[in-house]
Amino acid sequence: MNRRISSTSHHAHPTPPARRASGSHAAVGEQHRILHQLVNDPVFRLRTVDDSAWIDPYTGSAVPSAKGDLAVARDHLLGTRPWTKGMGPKSLADLQVARWSQHLRQHLRHDARLRIIGVDGWWLEPYGGRWAQVPLEHQRITARTVDAMAHVMARSPEAQAGRLLSVESLDQLAKARLSRGLPPSVRTAAPVAKPPRSEDADDRIPTDRIQRPLAPAPARSVPLVTASMARAKQVMDRMLPPLPVIPGIGLAVHYEPLELVGGDFYDCITLDDGRVLMVVGDVAGHGPEAALTVTATLKALRFIAADEPDLVSIIERLDANIVRDLPTGHFVTLFACLLDLQTLTCECVCAGHHAALLASPNRRGMLVQVGHHGPALGLGHGGVGWRPHRLQLAPGDILVQCTDGLLEAANANDVHYGRLRASSTLIANLDEPVDQLPLRMAQAAKIFAARPFTDDVTVLALAIPRSG
Incomplete structure (x- = not known):
């Protein structure tokens, strides 16, 4: 507690007791309101896909915290106080898109299951096993590609449940699409690497440029990953x-x-x-x-x-x-x-x-x-x-x-x-x-x-x- 406020010694301009009590009650009330939202409001309870961070509902940014640790989220909100700057919480739908966009940016390069995509832009959503059209730019995954993927993930009940389909199931879905004669054939995108600097680099994800163009796979093999x-x-x-x-x-x-x-x-x-x-x-x-x-x-x-x-x-x-x-x-x-x-x-x-x-x-x-x-x-x-x-x-x-x-x-x-x-x-x-x-x-x-x-x-x- 602040010693000047709690002390009984005389000061030139002491804080009136009523004002002190009013300010204290307001602060306590604000903390209770935030904790109530963190416990009961789905917009305030959203966490990253890997459960390593809480998502700020005002900015969509990830705040590292252990699951169930409400103190980190509470202190973050009390420290930033976005509502005093005219900001309001984003909608749950928008936060879900931001959540999946962040996940894809972090894992797209390393997890081939997220990159089953054809040269025509048809992408296999790996949780629900449904095909979705996403934009490619010169057969490269850009920020617009990831944003479209994130919108698909945000609407997928299976993605919210958090369980990827097995390698075998995804491979069968890719082969089934090919067997129906839907052009072009589907294959997994090659591993990604950082793109060279360019004038339009702002539209590209730092780690999402495909190293070589997508090419049609042989009719007898549409692997999710390499055969080995x-x-x-x-x-x-x-x-x-x-x-x-x-x-x-x-x-x-x-x-x-x-x-x-x-x-x-x-x-x-x-x-x-x-x-x-x-x-x-x-x-x-x-x-x-x-x-x-x-x-x-x-x-x-x-x-x-x-x-x-x-x-x-x-x-x-x-x-x-x-x-x-x-x-x-x-x-x-x-x-x-x-x-x-x-x-x-x-x-x-x-x-x-x-x-x-x-x-x-x-x-x-x-x-x-x-x-x-x-x-x-x-x-x-x-x-x-x-x-x-x-x-x-x-x-x-x-x-x-x-x-x-x-x-x-x-x-x-x-x-x-x-x-x-x-x-x-x-x-x-x-x-x-x-x-x-x-x-x-x-x-x-x-x-x-x-x-x-x-x-x-x-x-x-x-x-x-x-x-x-």
Whole structure:
């Protein structure tokens, strides 16, 4: 509180009590009005498609905030006070268009599912699976193209539900259109890149110029993505199934590849003796080639773990297995944790991967780094250098490991999210259900960076339930 107002000492021009009370009541009333709107008015409750930010209903701009955090939106509105400048909230329809326009600008370049479009301008809306005519300029996606796409998305109930159709479903829709003889044939636009500077550059999205013109696809093949990526996606869906339900522990994962498929992986394997092997790994590179290396690594790991009880021996045999098949200069980083469910003892190995984080409100040291540094897999070092880190887990413990895509998420000033911020997010969410923790850590990194990830991101969490 302002000391001059609350003090009983004499001042030359004290504020009249009635005026002070009136101003205070007005401010409180304004806060209550804003909170009522944030809770009850759909125009004030809109968030970005990836749920990383709240949308200012007066300007349509995105304000980074965690889901359910009304304080950020309230403070933003109280700080900007747009109604004092004659501004009113936009309509919900206009805000939906702005929401989808922002999403497309951020993801159009990276997600090929958003770019199934023909040379005639017919575009496949990937949520509802309906075709829509959008404008192209010299077979290039411009700001007008994205605006037309956003209007289509804003009217699509399926888009509002937020679930993209599967690769297979979209591919079938593209093929069905081609089979009906609708010219021209449809294909996925090539990856996009920044356009060169030009006089009409203001009409172009900074990252939306197609690198080569759209061309008719062969009649027998209308791929959503390249054939190799489609095959890799199908394989990865089988290799990275949902985590198992294991009595006595909680498990959760957030997996977010940069492209349709990626080089991150995770697994949870129950051994014959009842112990549980959990891994998080990262293959150098992105896309189909990295995904195929992931597949080979996971197959080898599952085969070896079936008859090898020792963790270091598993890592040594895995290294010897994959080193022969990795392309020159490629490698795999891996964190592995072997947990005895009866005693809650575990041992962990870091093979080129950073240490995991162990947090608990019940420990004297609330946060501990877990894992001794060792060499990555596939470098041909002969299996020298891996040491297990042994520890005793207890009720209330949460062990979290991630890939470097989370820690290296950078903001506009090229400052990385880093381990310190990741640790703070973990500590701040210790009381939350473990199934929410990986997603919250990923969302916190996105909010910090204020832009999409530029690498594959995986976060795996293991929790020992608290007693009682």
